[in-house]
Amino acid sequence: MLLLWRRCDEEPSAPAVVFDAPVCPTVPECPTGAPRPKPKPRQAKPQRNDVVVAQPRDLLPVPQLRTPPWLTALRLQVSARSLALGRCFTGVERPGALRFAASVTPSSGELSDVVLESLPGSVALSEEQRTCAVGNLTMPPYRLPIAGERDVDVATRVSLVLEF
Numbered sequence: 001m002l003l004l005w006r007r008c009d010e011e012p013s014a015p016a017v018v019f020d021a022p023v024c025p026t027v028p029e030c031p032t033g034a035p036r037p038k039p040k041p042r043q044a045k046p047q048r049n050d051v052v053v054a055q056p057r058d059l060l061p062v063p064q065l066r067t068p069p070w071l072t073a074l075r076l077q078v079s080a081r082s083l084a085l086g087r088c089f090t091g092v093e094r095p096g097a098l099r100f101a102a103s104v105t106p107s108s109g110e111l112s113d114v115v116l117e118s119l120p121g122s123v124a125l126s127e128e129q130r131t132c133a134v135g136n137l138t139m140p141p142y143r144l145p146i147a148g149e150r151d152v153d154v155a156t157r158v159s160l161v162l163e164f
Helices: 002-009 071-080 082-088 127-138
Strands: 097-105 110-118 156-163
Touching (some): 071 156, 110 127
Antiparallel strands (some): 097 110
16 A cells, blocks of 8 residues: 555656747747737717708609509400409419519500519419410500590500419
């Protein structure tokens, strides 16, 4: 037992490690030589207590956007074609909705630039169903009331949501 006791007391201590120079990686945060000067605090810009004088301005005529008077008639005529449109969607597994957008010329009642897009969460249409729906929506031309209006030959972009 005494031998064991003696070994425990005479255990050599770990040698001290002394570095000559600081070990520092090549990183900008590592101080080399003189310390970096601290940035000076920014001074607040002086407050200006000037009064802003109102200046007269020209009036800009802004055209008032209004609903075309024939839009109600267009909606009624599109809904009247629902039976023909319903035949285009036979066999679809669940109900859906489409955004129908087209340029309408009120004087002739014709549609141009027709776009049908499925709304999110709705069933995607096949090419055959899309062709059938566009055909039923564009032919025959619509009969829109245009009495007493100016610029009736200008096409107006219209967008409707159709549910099936």
